[in-house]
Amino acid sequence: MYTDPILRVEGLRTHFYTFAGVVKAVDGVGLYLNSGETLGLVGESGSGKTVTAQSIMRIVPTPGKIVEGTIEFKGKDLLGLTEAEMRRIRGKEIAYVPQDPTTTLDPVYTVGDQLTEVIMKHQHVSKRYALNKATELLRSVEIADPQIRINQYPHELSGGTKQRIAIARALSCEPSLILADEPTTALDVTIQAQILDLLKALKEKFNIAMVLITHDMGIVADTCDRVTVFYAGQVCETGTAEQVFEKPKHPYTEALLSSVPSLALRKQKLSVIPGNVPNLIQPPSGCRFHPRCSYAKQVCVDKDPELESIEDGRSVHCHRWKELELKSAVAS
Amino acid sequence: MEVEVKELTKHFPVYERGVILRRRIGDVHAVDQVSFQIRRNETLGLVGESGSGKTTIAKCMLYLEPPSSGNVFFEGKNITEIFKKAKRTQVLAARRQMQYIFQNPYASLDPRMTVADIIMEPFEVHHHIPRDQWLNRMYELLKMVGLEDYHAERYPHEFSGGQRQRICIARALAVDPKFIAADEPVASLDVSVRAQILNLLQELQQKLGITYLYISHDLSTVRHICHRVAVMYLGKIVEIAETDELFDNPLHPYTVALMSAIPVPDPKQKRHRIILPGEVPSPINPPSGCRFHPRCPRRIDICSKEEPPLIEVRPGHWLACYNPWPPKHVFA
Secondary structure: OOOOOOEEEEEEEEEEEEOOEEEEEEEEEEEEEOOOOEEEEEOOOOOOHHHHHHHHHOOOOOOEEEEEEEEEEOOEEHHHOOHHHHHHHEOOOEEEEOOOHHHHOOOOOOHHHHHHHHHHHHHOOOHHHHHHHHHHHHHHOOOOOHHHHOOOOHHHOOHHHHHHHHHHHHHOOOOOEEEEEOOOOOOOHHHHHHHHHHHHHHHHHHOOEEEEEEOOHHHHHHHOOEEEEEEOOEEEEEEEHHHHHHOOOOHHHHHHHHOOOOOOOOOOOOOOOOOOOOOOOOOOOOOOOHHHOOOOOHHHHHOOOOOEEOOOOOEEOOOOOOOOOOOOOOOO | OOEEEEEEEEEEEEEEEOOOOEEEEEEEEEEEEEEEEEOOOOEEEEEOOOOOOHHHHHHHHOOOOOOOEEEEEEOOEEHHHHHHHOOHHHHHHHHHHEEEEOOOOOOOOOOOOOHHHHHHHHHHHHOOOOHHHHHHHHHHHHHHOOOOHHHHHOOHHHOOHHHHHHHHHHHHHOOOOOEEEEEOOOOOOOHHHHHHHHHHHHHHHHHHOOEEEEEEOOHHHHHHHOOEEEEEEOOEEEEEEEHHHHHHOOOOHHHHHHHHOOOOOOOOOOOOOOOOOOOOOOOOOOOOOOOOHHHOOOOOHHHHOOOOOOEEEEOOEEEOOOOOOOOOOOOO
16 A cells, blocks of 8 residues: 555646747646545636646647656656656556547447457457456446447447446556546536446545546535645645635635535525636736736735645645635535 | 417437438437426526437527427417418518527637627628617627627637627627527536626526526526526426426426436535436437336336326426425435
8 A cells, every 4th residue: 555645746837839829738736646535626627637637647739748847656756757668657557537438439449449458558468358357347337238338339339338438448457546537527417427426436446546627616525535726727725625615715716616506505696707717828927816816916916826735735826815714605 | 478389399300321212210209299388587497418309499499490390489479380481571570589599609600700790690681770770789789798899800719718608699689589598508618607607698687688598407507597497308398397496396206316416516515316327218219108217216117108297286396207206305
């Protein structure tokens, strides 16, 4: 059993060198994950959640580049590894469940082919053994009739089943870390509930640590032990789910929580975060949230705050967290 | 009663491609014998999973798809007949009453037209206001949806998703409609922007007295914005009631399961989820009797044989089920 954080990311910067300029998609992100734990990454689109996950896997698409930072996985610095070494970790130690199962399964290969490819690559076993293993996997993700499914092509399957297969593929080499990038966004609510339950059960059964990327605060509250809130390529705050939902320390978290329509309470008017997500080629000076923050002061315009560690494993990225009394819109 | 839908049915034929001729092998029963009413100034929510026929209903109401059978009445007039048979001037007059906001603001704006052109195109089609007032009216509309004058000469690609949806709303408002069908207007937007658009829709309703049909699969936004809600499953309305009544007292097993499947943004609230087995069946050969019975946790013998009628079980609460949950059944 590994006791230190299984994954530690510090000062990660991933930039995209486009014709329009350098997009600072991830700019100084720090986070950690203990083994067996689920960490939720929440934030709006373009806040850098996916790029962070891609950086951990070292699969940032061009023209993106990891500029600096450390990514430590089980004590190894992933950024220092060669591509060949990295390939042995990718898919085996760290697995990825992508957002849209329709586009990530190859349409010209059967389900069996796609599962056995991973197994044979990493475990050096025969095709027959791999096929047996693949059937087992399909059973463990609760797919009915695995023998039939294994010979089918992705277009013959529904969205929920495809996502189950993507999960089975991620599990195939018994990884110790799964990065799930919005695994349920493309699915209906009742299917979403099935998949979330499945992920929770599998995580417990195999004692896997999971990074769950989502923009749905409900999913975070439901599935995650700890939460990291992203805004414009930076971390706003980190804490356990209870801490963040009940006592948000960052104004963005507070605003985000109060703009979510609630099933339980019917509000007259939803509170709104004014403005839009900033352009990351020329991000705002100082704290990136200051143009939309209702507590902003001069210091927020001038200086970028540090990601400060405060009590019990929480960290906050705000100048004024000590003075502010933030309220949670969801705490009952 | 402003809008009344009577026994609306829409079947899409399915063909098998032969060597020479196509052969009709069946029908997709997208919408089957659906009836409901929307009161003046009211927002009726239409919820259900993908493929349940929500969009088809809205399209048939506005005759963007001709219904297979059934009629839609608007202020007592049979709109379907008008669209089918009447002269162009009458059809245009009917079109001005009822407008549509599409789901995806990225696809529903012509990328080669400026915002001014987009919003003034309805004037060109309908000629309902004199040409010298077009510009003024266009600026008025921009202001109404919270955009600035200088946005008028820009192109859609220069706007964010939320702003694009505002342009779509302005275009729909250009003909002073009394009824707007909004098809998942916030599904593709980020949470913080979602709240802005929902508030805008509510404001416009209060200011202009518009009646909405609000289509969504997201029950929390439905609870926020709708006065009454209809729940659909596989082309049928299974339950319809006032919003608070429906959310406090869901009776149909599908509604209850749907509500219990939604993750709540509160880590302390651990709810008992009803996980529905399987997936939505094919609408080509819908199950006999109640279409929900193969997945229903409360099915009894009669469910697979006879189709339950939609009857009023409590004041204003209509239900199509033989074995509903008892009232006040709380799933917390």
